[in-house]
Amino acid sequence: xxxxxxxxxxxxxxxxxxxxxxxxxxxxxxxxxxxxxxxxxxxxxxxxxxxxxxxxxxxxxxxxxxxxxxxxxxxxxxxxxxxxxxxxxxxxxxxxxxxxxxxxxxxxxxxxxxxxxxxxxxxxx
Numbered sequence: 001x002x003x004x005x006x007x008x009x010x011x012x013x014x015x016x017x018x019x020x021x022x023x024x025x026x027x028x029x030x031x032x033x034x035x036x037x038x039x040x041x042x043x044x045x046x047x048x049x050x051x052x053x054x055x056x057x058x059x060x061x062x063x064x065x066x067x068x069x070x071x072x073x074x075x076x077x078x079x080x081x082x083x084x085x086x087x088x089x090x091x092x093x094x095x096x097x098x099x100x101x102x103x104x105x106x107x108x109x110x111x112x113x114x115x116x117x118x119x120x121x122x123x124x125x
Contacts, residue, residue, distance in 0.1 A: 007081070012080065012081070013062070013110070015110035016078070016113045029064065029121060030121075033062060034062065036063060037055075038058075056093075058089030058092060059093055062078065064076070066121070068103075068123035072102050074105065075105070077090060077106045077107065081112075
């Protein structure tokens with residue numbers, strides 16, 4: 001598979017959200033899954049305005065606010081299936097969220113993220 005054939009992180013996230021919408025009947029908690037649009041490249045004026053509104057670099061891509069096994073919810077950091085690294089800011093957020101009682105999963109592609117969601121939802125509520 002060439003680099004061009006590997007879906008982008010955006011495409012992977014769109015696939016995951018489409019699956020989550022279809023799976024809500026079986027897993028009603030998935031209706032609460034939402035994206036945190038922090039990572040997109042924006043015009044500097046938009047980025048400056050969003051920063052003043054509370055957008056923070058490094059925050060994970062998705063959040064499922066459904067408690068399981070002592071965790072308050074699940075944050076997902078989505079990366080491409082091949083490539084993509086966790087930045088220092090992202091690692092800092094992951095550590096902080098874990099310290100506050102959230103589960104954090106770094107996922108390589110939509111299938112990995114789907115599996116992380118399903119595994120999390122299987123934990124006792």
